[in-house]
Amino acid sequence: MIIELGHFSLVLALAVAVVLSVIPLYGSRRRDTALMDLAPAGSVLLFLLVAASFAVLTYAHVVSDFSVLNVWQNSHSLVPLIYRLSGVWGNHEGSMLLWLLILVFFSALVAIFGRNLPDTLKVNVLVVQAWITTAFALFILLTSNPFARLSPAPGEGKDLNPVLQDLGLAIHPPLLYLGYVGFSVCFSFAVAALLEGRIDAAWARWVRPWTLAAWTCLTAGIAMGSYWAYYELGWGGWWFWDPVENASFMPWLAGTALLHSALVMEKREALKIWTLLLAILTFSLSLLGTFLVRSGVLTSVHAFATDPSRGVFILAILMIFIGGSLSLFAFRAPSLNAGGLFAPISREGALVLNNLILTVCTATVLIGTLYPLLLETLTGEKISVGAPFFNLTFGLLMIPLLVAVPFGPLLAWKRGDLLGALQRLYVAAGLSLVVALALYYRENGGPVLAILGMAMGLFLVFGAFVDLGGRAGAGKVSASVAWRRLKGLPRSAFGTALAHMGLGITVLGVVAVTTFQSEHVVEMKPGMTTEAGGYVLTFDGMREAKGPNFTEERGHFTVSRGGAAVADVWSSKRVYVAQRMPTTEAGILTFGLSQLYVSLGDHMDDGGIVVRVWWKPYILCIWGGALFMMAGGIVSLSDRRLRVGAPSRRSRPATPAMEPAE
Amino acid sequence: MTRKQKRLAIIGGGMGFIVAAVLLVMFAFGQAVAYFYVPGDLGKANVQPGTRIRLGGLVETGSLKRGEGSTVTFTVTDTIATVPVRYTGILPDLFREGQGVVAEGTFAAGNTVFVADTVLAKHDETYMPKDVADRLKAQGVELSGKETIK
Numbered sequence A: 001m002i003i004e005l006g007h008f009s010l011v012l013a014l015a016v017a018v019v020l021s022v023i024p025l026y027g028s029r030r031r032d033t034a035l036m037d038l039a040p041a042g043s044v045l046l047f048l049l050v051a052a053s054f055a056v057l058t059y060a061h062v063v064s065d066f067s068v069l070n071v072w073q074n075s076h077s078l079v080p081l082i083y084r085l086s087g088v089w090g091n092h093e094g095s096m097l098l099w100l101l102i103l104v105f106f107s108a109l110v111a112i113f114g115r116n117l118p119d120t121l122k123v124n125v126l127v128v129q130a131w132i133t134t135a136f137a138l139f140i141l142l143t144s145n146p147f148a149r150l151s152p153a154p155g156e157g158k159d160l161n162p163v164l165q166d167l168g169l170a171i172h173p174p175l176l177y178l179g180y181v182g183f184s185v186c187f188s189f190a191v192a193a194l195l196e197g198r199i200d201a202a203w204a205r206w207v208r209p210w211t212l213a214a215w216t217c218l219t220a221g222i223a224m225g226s227y228w229a230y231y232e233l234g235w236g237g238w239w240f241w242d243p244v245e246n247a248s249f250m251p252w253l254a255g256t257a258l259l260h261s262a263l264v265m266e267k268r269e270a271l272k273i274w275t276l277l278l279a280i281l282t283f284s285l286s287l288l289g290t291f292l293v294r295s296g297v298l299t300s301v302h303a304f305a306t307d308p309s310r311g312v313f314i315l316a317i318l319m320i321f322i323g324g325s326l327s328l329f330a331f332r333a334p335s336l337n338a339g340g341l342f343a344p345i346s347r348e349g350a351l352v353l354n355n356l357i358l359t360v361c362t363a364t365v366l367i368g369t370l371y372p373l374l375l376e377t378l379t380g381e382k383i384s385v386g387a388p389f390f391n392l393t394f395g396l397l398m399i400p401l402l403v404a405v406p407f408g409p410l411l412a413w414k415r416g417d418l419l420g421a422l423q424r425l426y427v428a429a430g431l432s433l434v435v436a437l438a439l440y441y442r443e444n445g446g447p448v449l450a451i452l453g454m455a456m457g458l459f460l461v462f463g464a465f466v467d468l469g470g471r472a473g474a475g476k477v478s479a480s481v482a483w484r485r486l487k488g489l490p491r492s493a494f495g496t497a498l499a500h501m502g503l504g505i506t507v508l509g510v511v512a513v514t515t516f517q518s519e520h521v522v523e524m525k526p527g528m529t530t531e532a533g534g535y536v537l538t539f540d541g542m543r544e545a546k547g548p549n550f551t552e553e554r555g556h557f558t559v560s561r562g563g564a565a566v567a568d569v570w571s572s573k574r575v576y577v578a579q580r581m582p583t584t585e586a587g588i589l590t591f592g593l594s595q596l597y598v599s600l601g602d603h604m605d606d607g608g609i610v611v612r613v614w615w616k617p618y619i620l621c622i623w624g625g626a627l628f629m630m631a632g633g634i635v636s637l638s639d640r641r642l643r644v645g646a647p648s649r650r651s652r653p654a655t656p657a658m659e660p661a662e
Numbered sequence B: 001m002t003r004k005q006k007r008l009a010i011i012g013g014g015m016g017f018i019v020a021a022v023l024l025v026m027f028a029f030g031q032a033v034a035y036f037y038v039p040g041d042l043g044k045a046n047v048q049p050g051t052r053i054r055l056g057g058l059v060e061t062g063s064l065k066r067g068e069g070s071t072v073t074f075t076v077t078d079t080i081a082t083v084p085v086r087y088t089g090i091l092p093d094l095f096r097e098g099q100g101v102v103a104e105g106t107f108a109a110g111n112t113v114f115v116a117d118t119v120l121a122k123h124d125e126t127y128m129p130k131d132v133a134d135r136l137k138a139q140g141v142e143l144s145g146k147e148t149i150k
Helices: A002-030 A038-062 A069-074 A081-089 A092-116 A119-143 A167-196 A201-232 A243-268 A272-294 A308-335 A347-379 A387-404 A418-442 A449-472 A479-488 A491-516 A620-637 A640-644 B003-031 B039-045 B130-138
Strands: A383-385 A518-524 A529-532 A535-546 A550-561 A564-576 A581-585 A587-591 A594-603 A609-616 B033-037 B053-059 B071-077 B082-088 B100-107 B114-120
Touching: A002 A038, A002 A119, A038 A069, A038 A081, A038 A092, A038 A119, A069 A092, A081 A092, A081 A167, A092 A119, A092 A167, A092 A201, A092 A272, A119 A167, A119 A308, A167 A201, A167 A243, A167 A272, A167 A308, A201 A243, A201 A272, A201 A620, A243 A272, A243 A347, A272 A308, A272 A347, A347 A383, A347 A387, A347 B003, A387 A449, A387 B003, A418 A449, A449 A479, A449 A491, A491 A620, A518 A529, A529 A609, A535 A594, A535 A609, A550 A587, A550 A594, A564 A587, A564 A594, B003 B033, B033 B039, B039 B082, B053 B082, B082 B100
Parallel strands: B033 B053, B082 B114
Antiparallel strands: A383 B033, A518 A609, A529 A535, A535 A550, A550 A564, A564 A581, A587 A594, A594 A609, B053 B071, B053 B100, B071 B082, B100 B114
């Protein structure tokens, strides 16, 4: 009965979404406030309905109600509670329901926090959100109903994929979806602006917090996914250029571009049309990602089941929304007035460069991801486009951007002074080179190019300090005045610095790990030792152990340095009972920013076991950098200017460029 | 600079970057992608030694042998032809004789042994790598229920 209530609630949500798709739009045309007021109230109702439906599915998973097909296929009575909870979205149907839940969550947020928005804009945004909601609610109900029943109910479930039985599943998908789907708000704002046929700097200011929030969550989601793959898969890799990873990375790249172009639009009223296009493209890439991951075109741990009708349905959604919004754009964009002139060397110029490189890089990733699919459809030939391709193209193309980032914030709006910026960055550049050389020396070499790579990362970090120092007037005024000024800087300045610093830290980590990591594959018997990164590992032997729904063989290692034991680590191989599926649980030890990664291989005939040991120097920088980027996003989001909200159009007609530069 | 020159500088720079990117992508497609073959394809495909390819098929039952340290050899078959494969490292958890596998690597010059640096078996035991299943089906190999893609 409860299950049917969940189903019914979802059907009701679809009905509400259909009403919201039409009536308020009509109301906003007729200036009928009663009809327009339906939009915010309805959006909140929509959220409540989908949330109720989601709660029911969660309940079914928690109580292991195997009469529900979805629960039977993806759960087992022995699965611990936490994985029963996160297992709700560890399958196709549940994850689509989570997608929908987050979509309506954002609609509700716009309805609640959008009080400062002009009425028609707000209504139109919510209407566009309702369109998306309708499409996905239909998709779930028609092709992926999570509430389908099974009769007679089996006594036991088929178990959740063991790879997914991890805390990562509880965190990664919701964060990723908050980012992915969060961009729907930017999309809706763009389409709403196109529907109204007007756009100004205030629009950029309203969109910016949504972009920032979505971007921050997406950053967190991607970083979390990367770390999860790193520790769970037992391969020691943190990024595989897998199509599924690319599917989340493309919206991130486009979203980063959007974040920066919206800045130009807000401050200088330039790049308006481009920003609109980016907002549309970013969410289009999110939709494309959903299609790639959920349609089953790709086989991966993310593609839970393949059913052609789903692929076709999502493809239809994709085409309607992307095609529709781009047509609307083509139709309306020429009538929007462009504005804001600037010199090539200026803050705007730097941000244009950022956008150019980021979009070209996004396109490169897109081509690399779709080309194999296209080729196979057209010629039947199968190719794999993997890391070598992306490292060569994406890697090289990003370099100019990384070098340019520290210059951007130092240039003035309209017309910047490149030489001046260069002079202020001399010290940072020199310092980066010195530190990079020191790291290179400390890790005993590697390719010389690595020095430049690390220097590039460090330059981003020091460059961010130069930016903050410059804004505070360090060196020009007394220390106490500079400190006071620093404290008085807008939070967005700190956000920028933190995010750029984070980028640098990630780059540093990527270069350092790629260059300095070492891998040892050895056959070990108890008592034998091997060495990695200056640490000596002694294999003490294996032990059998039993978990709630798996059995495992655990290998124990003692780690010593200079003769003294410093740590010990377990590494294990598990076999999950229900599916007889083996997984590797790597043993990971953290030393400062570096990690020792131990995973077990096969048993040898003579009683030994193959052990794979990696030394991963500075690897934590990769995700640490992402943390800094997220912190940048959050700090920027708390900026007074965004918190207070933009003045409404009524109180200040024709909003001019809001502030003088900084 | 005049307004026109400024605009030209921006557009020219942008175009230059895009052209460079396109050339780079084309170059990379020539260099850095791996074609997928099953053993039966190799006779007519004329794969040059040193060219990176992906080799897919079933691991022939009884062919897995352990050599020095962590080096293993096994045979990949599509029931029409077979290719011996050498790999140093840890085989994936789901690697089994008689089941689907994808090995990535190269043929050494003058040698028929395929030297793999990556061996993939898929996460989920209910299906084998899609590429492999498609090709085997196309060649008429009967897949037992457990190995077919759902």
